[in-house]
Amino acid sequence: MSFAKLEALGKRLESIEHAIAILSADEATNMPVGGGEKRAEALAYLSGLMHETSTAREVGDLIAAAEAEDLEPDHRAAVAEFRRVYTNATCLPSDFVRRQTETNIRSEQLWRDLRAKNDWAGFAPALENVVALAREEAAMRSDALGLDPYDALMEQYDPGNRTREIDPVFQTLKDFLVDFVPQALAAQDERHAKRPLKTVTGPFPIEHQRELGLSMMAALGFDFTHGRLDVSHHPFCGGVPTDVRMTTRYRTDEFLSALMGVLHETGHALYEQGLPKQWGHLPLGKARGMAIHESQSLFVECQLAHAPEFWVWAMPQVSKHLGDAALGGWEIEDVVASVNRIDKGLIRVDADEVTYPLHVILRYELEQALIGGELEVAGIPEAWDAKMMEYLGLSTLDNPADGPMQDVHWPVGAFGYFPSYTLGAMIAAQQWAAIERAHPDVLDEIAEGRFDTVNAWRRQNIWQNASRYSTPELLEKATGSPLDPQIFIAHLKRRYL
Template structure:
């Protein structure tokens, strides 16, 4: 595989050749680093699917499960205290010439990576406010498909929902409003919920992994990520489309997909 730069981070390709992209901001290194970690979750899933791609069973289970892998990497693993402890010296070495300023101290870095504030752009949203972006889009596309609204109604509805859900005003700003995503122009209706389903998948998988391997956070902090990846490969990646989503999650975690793990994760990280 390979990594390139694009306007919007994405991952594509086949198991033998996975292509990833990210974007860089000179005043926010977190955007690119987390973008790469997120897309690596997609890439590792693609690379580890069954090798006989002539059979449908060798494909990924669903986009909800696919987003679950990228959000496992980004939100569960990438923003965890254990992983930040692992990469903090590398951040200081490469971005601060080896001299640690106060704002790059580990405790402050953890705050940077878990900052919560409403923002206009979905892909930049924190994991607390992100579901509001998804609900907004889902409600609009649902009403479009059911014929309750017209395309011309979208800007006004978007503006109202951004105020209601996030307290933000996007009046007249379509670039940061309803034109910011590629999904509707490319016909990907019904896709947005897969992101929140993926957040639920990621939380449930990581909670199960921590229960199965009580020392997993210590392993991560010490730079040993193989147990994490091996568990995912055994329970999710290598299974392809052999099972339904409910059965896949039940086999991996003991339960079908449920929101309770995601709720508990948010409470522990942001209220604990």
């Protein structure tokens, strides 16, 4: 039976993926410096083995044979997802992949050096090569998938997302935010005039912060028999569903950055741990793309941990682990004001919940123009500056390091990725709205540190569906409506005005 053979293949691929994931997480957390060369060799070999195994011609034959079999619905869905993954993995010639990989690696290496020197002129030729190959990739994927070129790139990150649906949603959100940001800043100034923003300077011992983070992870539902928390240069959630590897980073002069990092990554981890174990060896059992994954982390970080009710429960936990004296009289109102502080800035990764979408929409619009050929690399600085001035009133014309050179995504050829960030924030707000409709008292539960209701809803509607549906289908089935920008807009008004 062909489906049984596909399952056996899936188990072999799952084992390789497991090894890659754990070796990669260990490299970022525990590996001694001297282990780097051999670790790179091991990961390169395993990655090559996984690609060769998953893209072999026999796999296509097995999928075709399984498609002809009379299968139960779950198995039929599993074969369909196998087909989607196989088509996306095999539509680029291997010589092109090698050429693109080498070009992107050289570009990233040059970017890391030249961004620090604010040298756009030196970097631009490398980016031109990256963009040229990204256009080639988009054209080949477009032919294979029957999609517009930019949609074919987005398909790699969020299956089912299309510009014809996203463009009007982002336009509505952008039009709102351009006017809303000044209003929200004015409202914030009024609040701070009545209650000045307080800061705390610690010291906050790392071990105390770690214990605080672990206690909150446990309360939120993290399963420590299937995961752990470590330290890394940049927080991430990696590993595999049965062995999730989470990290954060600590500062002793303040505790919120580490704690919010823990909460964000816990959202990712809960999703991974909640995926259906019976499908774990199949593409059907994997997480459904970057926007949905980001929606789960932002659900915990923004929908829960930015809410005053969350801090009604959390502040006693903070005091227990860090001590009242170290908090210097900080109260719930102070920490809520701190986590919800908004400010216009140049850097996307430092942006707040209100201004962040404008950073993403700017990139989304520019990279569509780049892939479509309406914009060339030479014109990026001016186009970037014009949009940054229009959206946030800030100029980057003489500062490319904090403008188009600030992100790693374009230097490594990751076009189509950026929309996932803001789509994730919007999806998180839409999920929260659906939960509140179904459970009107859910905020009272949050104030008591009870997260069973929100986890049960997400487990049933998001986690257990894994990759059974496309991103838009999954959202509509979970919340009862397609992506609706008005839900996110209402959330921002409620919180920041």
